[in-house]
Amino acid sequence: MSCKNENRKEDLVDHQKVSMKYFKGYSDAQLFSGKLMRMDSFPSKFIKSRPVDVWLPESYSKENKYSVLYMHDGQMLFDSTTTWNKQEWKVDEWASKLMKDGKTEDFIVVAIHNIPELRWQDLFPQKAFYLLNEAEKKIIELQSNHIKQGNILYGDNYLKFLVEELKPIVDSEFSVHENMENTFVMGSSMGGLMSMYAISEYPNIFSGAACISTHWIGAAPIEDNPLPKVIFNYMKSYLPDSSTHKIYFDYGTETLDVHYPQYATTVNTILTKKGYTEANFKNFKFEGTDHSENSWNQRLDIPLTFLLGKE
Template sequence: MVKTWNIAIPELTGREKRRAYLYLPTMYRDQPRRRFPVLYMFDGHNVFFDSHATHGKSWGLSEYLDFFDVPLIVAAVECNHHPDNGRLSEYSPYDFCDPEFGCVTGRGDITMEWLVNTFKPSIDRRWRTIPWREQTFIAGSSMGGLMSLYAVTKYNEIFSRAAALSPHIWADRKKLTDLIRTAPLSPDTVVYMDWGSEEFGGNRRMAHDLRLVADAIFDRGIHLTARVVPGGEHSEASWEKQTPFFIDTLMYGLDG
């Protein structure tokens, strides 16, 4: 079951409304005393419904979770669609310049402060969540993948596990890597990270940079699953196919 409603993020776009999404697991109604871990996701409009997705193809995540009876709540929020790089700005912790998009002011820290201090508490109040760090996860793709790596590192006291699919680390790979190397991280932290072999034409430099980030995570001694997806592309259709891998990583070792 996926519920939707409209919310505003005053810190970012004032009173302008955007959709929020909440997936409830198959057993939520029949087990009224049970509480569930929560996965927070970026680009909520691309997660569940093709009709809402930017390019007409979603991850179809609810169908997968329903079919396998995964005991997990998923909370997601639509991105900023403003043509002046609204999504890039909200989903980057760092200022950066790009040949295609120009210079972007990173407001990812504002996005995370809202998610941690406003959105998460509202989800915990309204639904039967397990609010503790050990059962609070975060995931996203591309810029959302960058934000997921940033979140599990900078806000490690909130999120214990993250999935970063095709993370767009080039906003500022050095700052991200420095954060990973120096932030206080609990040894039980779990990270899933992947990228497709065909992304951006199989650019070897990009693959090299992603390996540097994976090495930095691995060097911290936390639990890392890193994959190169054979034939993987930078698209929702490709990321949907990775659902079994990242969901299994996020849920590994938890009571079913």
């Protein structure tokens, strides 16, 4: 992959003059290709306002229609010079290459920024948490981190924001396919859980989800952790119709990902019993990879091709 041009601000689709009511061109991002549009503080009646970016490929044209990929943790996707750990997903690199090579349908990316202090509350699958019994809730409450606020969850409202507020504006301002078959969701870690939750709660909106290094343990590692059980029980009940949807999972083996391989068989069993096959379900192990954007950006082409690949 080519390096980003550090010497100038990328704005490679200046020829695309589009009148936007909400999203404005954001030239400060150092991109490999394409253009970033931003709404600095997206107003919502459901969740705390936050920035939302829309990445457009270099060839974006109102004469064409594009699929839409919604991604969580949006500030981590495009520009490592602005992220807290100086890493990024390299979404613009991979998306540009895959479209240019004809391996995926044309698509845009909607990047929803997280608010760090609210990330867990926003991204945990809310209905799964409510499956905890009282004894299990007490185990959770003994933790010394933000999971103690588990009775104040925003996962359902986060999805209402995405589906009822954000998607209609994206559909109106950009030249996109609005149907389920061309709408997808992707995230890592807690964003992996939320992507699974999104396609399960809104199966008529999303046809595919990619869940990278899915955080099956739900929060910080603890003994007798009840969260994986309720997450899997939720999936058994709510995963969408396998004949019209596809789901991708993966996991590494290092740092935080060391906790995930133990759940691979359970995940495979649940999806198989729900009717998923190799054609519409993946659960890949990436030996030696850790829980970081630098690991995820090495394999991003795999979930992108799985979701958006040309037939």
